[in-house]
Amino acid sequence: MTDTTTTTADAPNCRQHGPMTPGTEAAPTWHCPDPVCHNTVLRPADGVTGRGTIEITHTRADGTLLEGSSKGDGVWELVRPYRFTWGRSLPGVLFVRQSRDKAADRWSIGRASEALRGAGWEVVVDIDEGTRRSFADAEANRVGRAKERTERFTEYAGNAAGRAAARRATADNISRRFEMGQPILLGHHSQRKAERDAERIDTNMRASFRESDKAAHYAHRAEASGSYEEFRNNAPRTLRRLEKLRADLRGIERWQAGESNNGYTRALTPATVAELGIRHEELTEEIGYWEHVIAEAEKNGFKVWGPADFKKGDFARMRGHWYEVLRVNKKTLTVPGGPDIQKVISLETHAYPGMRGTRPYDEVSGHMTAEKMAAVLVEARRIRAEREAAAASS
Structure with missing residues (x-):
């Protein structure tokens, strides 16, 4: 029978908290005694021949990494069902995809x-x-990777377009032999060569179409990657992102106070308290980052609209149309409509079909008083009448 006795002298160290304590499992295992820490050293199961050491690390800065494996040792096949994978960007290392800037997936x-x-x-x-990168560093890294993808996909698109053109040119050169409409002469000595030429034309044309599709695909991906930074920093979209982040932060603070958040409560164990503290810090930092983006947009002329900018009867421009403001709310404007928001129809009768609907302030791109809108509509009717009269007289 194998002796599985462990002694304090055998105890490995937790990098954050010092010597570990032995576990209760049959084979030697060690666990960090700190209630917040989940670091362990697991020895091979009893009766199993040791094969070496594998280290699994996680920080929010680098994500979850597995080191100590080599190709063909069977490790990848063992951990693949548990979200571990490999990539060219980290040679010799297995990792959990999209694990950076997140809590460890302990399962x-x-x-x-x-x-x-x-x-x-x-x-x-x-x-x-506790080891993490700032949100600004993470965002800069994402922008940098997007630029790298733009360059890579642009190159792929150019290469595919070149291959498509080459294949098309080959097909065109072969087809010139048939420009005069010469049919395939059955039984003639040229029949087999003509059939091979027809097959080559078909093969090259099909390959040209495939490569053209690839070129379009990669060009689309290059365009999407190239617009990543603009997409992320779009001011209206950033305002919507801030609303969600602030709501998430309020929820974290309710949990930290032992209260319910949207009907859910969390037991304030040491590990939960630590995780909530880290999450609170992350959200606060991210909110500050996006608030700075909005402040810079305002310096460049972007207007952040709010309840103080409108009163009942005013008009708001949203998505290219003007809408009468029926009510001013804290976060939205009530305008005519419902599922289909109705634009200005009649200031005299206010004959708007359907129900009322609401639109958030981040959709607003302009403001006009009722008096100014009335003058605009009068002028528009005058111009329309003049055009109709001119058309009738001609």
């Missing part, structure tokens, strides 16, 4: 660790939630 890490341990690997788990 994936735990299940992968147990699978590796059962196969004879010693697994060292090192989770450090």
